[in-house]
Amino acid sequence: MTAVRRSSRLLILAALAGCSDLIVTGPEREDNVADFESAWQIVRSVYPYFQFKHINWDSVHTLYRPRAESARGDEIDGVLFDMLKELKDGHVRLQTRGGASVATYHPPRAERDRYAYSPLVVRNYFDRELRLAGDQTIEYGILAGNIGYIYVATLRREEPVAAGFDEALSSVSETRGLIIDVRHNGGGSDDNSFAIISRLISSPMDMLPYPLPGGGLQQGSLIFPRGPFQFTQPVLLLIDGVCFSSCEDFAEMMKHVPTVTALGDTTAGGSGAPALFALPSGRGINVSTKDFRRYDGQPIEWNGVPPDILVRQTEEDIRQGRDRQLEHAIGLLR
Numbered sequence: 001m002t003a004v005r006r007s008s009r010l011l012i013l014a015a016l017a018g019c020s021d022l023i024v025t026g027p028e029r030e031d032n033v034a035d036f037e038s039a040w041q042i043v044r045s046v047y048p049y050f051q052f053k054h055i056n057w058d059s060v061h062t063l064y065r066p067r068a069e070s071a072r073g074d075e076i077d078g079v080l081f082d083m084l085k086e087l088k089d090g091h092v093r094l095q096t097r098g099g100a101s102v103a104t105y106h107p108p109r110a111e112r113d114r115y116a117y118s119p120l121v122v123r124n125y126f127d128r129e130l131r132l133a134g135d136q137t138i139e140y141g142i143l144a145g146n147i148g149y150i151y152v153a154t155l156r157r158e159e160p161v162a163a164g165f166d167e168a169l170s171s172v173s174e175t176r177g178l179i180i181d182v183r184h185n186g187g188g189s190d191d192n193s194f195a196i197i198s199r200l201i202s203s204p205m206d207m208l209p210y211p212l213p214g215g216g217l218q219q220g221s222l223i224f225p226r227g228p229f230q231f232t233q234p235v236l237l238l239i240d241g242v243c244f245s246s247c248e249d250f251a252e253m254m255k256h257v258p259t260v261t262a263l264g265d266t267t268a269g270g271s272g273a274p275a276l277f278a279l280p281s282g283r284g285i286n287v288s289t290k291d292f293r294r295y296d297g298q299p300i301e302w303n304g305v306p307p308d309i310l311v312r313q314t315e316e317d318i319r320q321g322r323d324r325q326l327e328h329a330i331g332l333l334r
Helices: 003-017 020-046 057-070 075-085 108-112 119-123 161-171 190-197 246-254 315-319 324-333
Strands: 093-095 101-103 131-133 138-143 147-152 177-181 235-239 260-264 275-278 284-287
Touching (some): 020 075, 020 275, 177 324, 235 246, 246 260, 260 324
Parallel strands (some): 147 177, 177 235, 235 260
Antiparallel strands (some): 093 101, 275 284
């Protein structure tokens, strides 16, 4: 092969290597469209809140399909993110091929109350260190005036919440009243909620109702008393706008325990039993799959769970070292 021919061949190969439409974009475009169609169809088949939120999912497809077709490489992440964002659901997340899990929506009340609570400020109200239980997910102690306090940081299934709560409750069993604090609790397992509630009731109570396919509500199963004793003194439950998911189910059920009063601010408004679904490329999406309801039949999604006693608290209160919600609860129990 002559030098001229070798040079011409190298130029052709270089030109082809730089032509991304011929070598890269075709397969990537097909993969991106496959991911888009899969994500759209998954949401269409499982998402329970289209009617409640007045979302036309077919119109969303029409809007975002052209973007998916023109997306190159990981640009599809932005398309999927924007499409899922249309749901305005705090449970909906995009999982990238790199393993990152990205929330597509933050409930407004959660954003408002994000810095309106601090465990460090709470500790200022105690004359001794709080004790830890439940693999350090539960703090407990006794306030002046013989008032018990239990903070439950999470309801995650893998955490030993039930055993930790039992330990804490035994320690405060002789108090005149109890504050259970679930502010900033992001939820987890309803089983852990039932385990806590079962220590505060003397007779069976109904779980939350759920909607039937043809309309109407079906009453849930029963929660039964559990443990060596039941705490029957007054209980103040502290909630805020960062309480989310199964923590909101917990708050709604706790409000219907005869001895419990909820104090603070309305919870975030997100309760949909999310599930992770894989997309063809290895990406994934978390999508809500169930429509949980309050006892009045209204969805917890967006509405949240309001307190019995509204006490607003701000970031400025925390900066000044005050927890107005905790103070109000202490005042009521005293």
